[in-house]
């Protein structure tokens with residue numbers, strides 16, 4: 001055989017999973033594991049409180065009880081445990097006002113990563129174009145390509161506070177455009193797209209008869225009273241929007257691998273139809289934990305308090321560093337910093353790794369607009385002081401780099 005890759009389709013044959021790469025792709029491969037062994041702190045995984053334990057006691061209790069009963073050795077329904085879909089439906093009603101039928105509008109997914117790809121699968125045929133704001137979560141650029149589609153990045157600009165511009169969308173729409181993928185709030189910029197922007201986006205989507213996939217993995221933590229609007233609730237959008245959410249992310253339970261999709265029943269009927277083949281099913285024991293985590297509203301309240309305090313603390317550490325530009329994060333547990341005066345993203349990340357012994361993310365995997373930026377997962381570590389100390393180390397490394405470069 002000449003090369004097994006010649007037998008692969010072109011969507012997959014160009015993929016590189018990090019087998020031979022170490023640092024730049026922080027999410028995959030053994031690179032991160034090796035760095036941890038060397039004592040490097042990892043602030044590059046969007047995993048709140050990593051690496052400290054973060055399962056609330058009440059959640060742990062129901063899971064331990066379930067394990068003692070022995071039931072979790074069995075499958076959950078491939079579309080998700082009914083009681084979990086009920087708990088999800090209650091949460092969606094609390095946060096958006098939408099009243100959804102757990103048996104017709106909701107499917108549980110093993111994390112929202114698989115949900116994001118599955119949400120696109122029914123719609124994307126080879127050659128279809130998908131508009132993806134840039135910067136955005138890297139999977140949102142890759143998913144259309146995995147399905148034979150074409151990803152069309154739509155630049156976001158720091159001068160617009162990273163809000164989406166309809167002019168930029170209009171410049172890139174074509175008769176092949178099938179879909180827009182919105183990451184809302186946006187990873188990595190933390191931007192919450194504002195009501196007026198979303199209303200314009202909805203008009204654009206309807207005018208061009210597109211489908212919207214909305215990645216709402218970061219919807220649970222929004223600061224400063226900023227209003228969060230789920231695009232599915234905007235007039236005319238429900239029937240053309242597939243909303244993808246993450247229970248793991250919002251509740252600090254990333255390892256549980258639980259997310260969900262909600263959509264109109266016509267779309268959901270199709271997603272239910274392919275559930276066994278594409279998703280298999282989510283783990284039973286973590287589904288049981290997720291029900292408790294959703295229903296005990298004090299858990300999210302507590303996480304929100306901790307993450308907002310963390311966001312403020314991190315901003316305090318970096319705000320006086322004149323060689324970088326930093327905006328206070330609007331949501332979540334990420335910090336997005338303009339380091340362009342100090343070098344390329346990759347130079348700055350390598351410098352921080354060498355001098356602070358901390359791995360942060362380069363901006364470029366998040367799109368071309370990410371060049372000159374770094375992303376730090378500042379929601380790492382349970383303890384605020386530990387997080388402050390890590391951020392101070394990064395800040396010192398940045399200041400030393402600025403001095404070296406004469407900035």
Ligand SMILES: Cc1ncc(COP(=O)(O)O)c(C=O)c1O
Pocket residue numbers: 046110111112113114137183187215217218245246247248249254257258259
């Ligand atoms: C924006 C966004 N969406 C979705 C995901 C997937 O999260 P999970 O599969 O843990 O739900 C991530 C993970 O980092 C993310 O950042």
